[in-house]
Amino acid sequence: MASSLVLDRTQSALAVPTVHRLANGLTIIAQQMAFEAVNLNLWLRVGSVVEPDSINGMAHFLEHMIFKGTPELACGEFERLIEARGALTNAATSQDYTHFYLTTAPQDFAALAPLQLQLVLNPRLTDDDFERERPVILEEIRRAYDNPHRRTFYHAMELAFDRLPYRRPVLGPVQVVETLTAQQMREFHRRWYQSEQMTAVVVGHLPVEQLIDTVVQGFEAAQSCRQSWSPHADTESRLNLTREHPFTTIQRRHHCDRTLQQAQLVMSWRVPGMADLMETHALDVLASVLGRGRLARLVRDLREERGWVSSVSASNLTYGQQGAFTLFAQLPVEHLERVEAIIVDHIRHLQNQPITIDELARVCTQVSNGYVFGSETPSDRAGLYGYYHTLTGTIDHALDYPARIQALSPAEIQAAAQQYLDPDAYGLVVMQPEAG
Known part of the structure; x- marks a missing residue:
């Protein structure tokens, strides 16, 4: 039996x-x-969080291999059919999830969606395809490490998390990916890739019943081709x-990087993640108060007025089990100590003095409107619902987020700064150009 429900959210900014x-x-x-497209x-x-160190990078490698065809669909045939109808497809892997997406014209959805489901649920994963794709994965890893911003981020996450797998790159290290086998991938x-681990989101210009029926029929057809599976005892552990x-x-942590022209500084604090979602909203607002937009406090002070940094920004990275609140600056080496001190001063000020009603209103409108504006297309909307359902088991938070942001008070913002952003305890990564 299956069940359907329509969620009642009359106050939501989203349908x-x-x-x-x-x-x-x-x-x-x-x-x-009412948008002339359908997105699945x-x-x-x-994602990479479920991988032991010995197979770190497997989830991302598998994402690539999904597109190598099925026992019934030759390698490259899916892409040929997609391009022939002007549709688009791609995929992404993160620490906590993997997702595959397909955008088609409404009249093509019934023909193409079952093929996407076949690929995801019943890929052929042959040894030959695996070995041909491995150099592509290794090159992607090398390109990622060639990017100085990526290197800085990797170092920051290694410091931000002592034990949690969020400290590792999703792509995995070269030395591990070089040893992976096709049989490990099949296992x-x-x-x-089981039904209880999956959420299928479909949004577009077709009746809801038709959207659901197409996915159900495609899923059942793909499932009928799968081998039986018995769970391992350590699956959930x-x-x-x-x-x-x-x-x-x-x-x-200080590192030298010969490719840099300026220093890069990252300050990080361990904060709640999706497992404690209600605790993250005030931190989202604090990120905007400090480092998003020309009116943000650090941008205005350090870049616009003092001219000590070429860029500065703030992010509240919300992973499944835990998050990291980060402040990033790119700047001349001679300003490193004073910029760190100024950032600490701003955090102390947020802890000691509540932000004004006017500033809070501006920032909350910026955060909530950005959220709504990022939900205007079927692809945006499907990604939003899928993300929240995958990480929280419900889409309530996707619907309520703008209202929850708008309801925050200055006292709640101040309390979050006091609780989570300790000005005397944080992780600091500095990347400096090599001297001379």
Whole structure:
């Protein structure tokens, strides 16, 4: 048996989708939208976080291999059919999820969506395809490490997390990917690409019933081709991740990078993630107060007025089990100490003095409107629903986010700064150009 429900969110800035749950654990989220396209987003609750160190990079490698065809669909045939109808397809892997997406004209959706489902659920994953794709993956890893901003980010995450797998790059290290086998990938796929781990989101210019029926029929056809699967005893244990304690001191890491022209500085604090979602909203606002837009405090002070940095920004990275609040600056080496001190002063000020009603209103409008503006197309909307359902088990938060942001008070913003942004305890990564 399957069940359907329509969520009642009359105060939401977004329209209300239908959530359809199948007895096998698959959740389908569907919404008709007056936009001449249909987007299918397939989300799986599997990313690099579930990988032991010995196969780090497998989830991303598998994402590539999904497109190598099925026993019934030759390699390259899916792309040929997609291009012939002017459709688009792609995929992405993160720490907490993998998702595959397809955008078609409404009249082509019934023909192409089942092919996307076949690829995801029943890829052929042959040894030959695996070995041909491995050099592509290794080159992607090398390109990532050739990017100085990526290198800085990797160092920052290694410091931000002591134990949690968020400290590792999603792509995995070269020395591990070089040793992976096709058989390991087949086992990984059978273990994690299961209906109970999957959310299918479909949004576009077709009736909801038709959208759901197309996905159900395509899913059932793809499932009928799959091999039987028995869960391993440790399937869930790797997801039993415990949140790390905040920094108790300032932990500094300095690195030299010959490719840099200026220094890069990253300050980080361990903060709540999606597992404690209600705690993250005030931190989203604090990121905007400090470092998003020309009127943000650090941008105005350090870049516009003092001229000590060429860029400065803030991010609240919200992973599944825990997050990292980060402040990034690019600047001349001689300004490193004073810029760090000024940032600390701004944090102390936020802790000691509530922001004004006017500033809060401006920032909350910026945050909530940006959220709504990023949800205007079927692809945007499907990605939003899939992300929240995959990480929280519900789309309530996707619908309520703008209202929750707008409801925050100056006291709540101040309390979040006091609780999570300790000016005397944080991680600091500095990347400096090599001298001479």
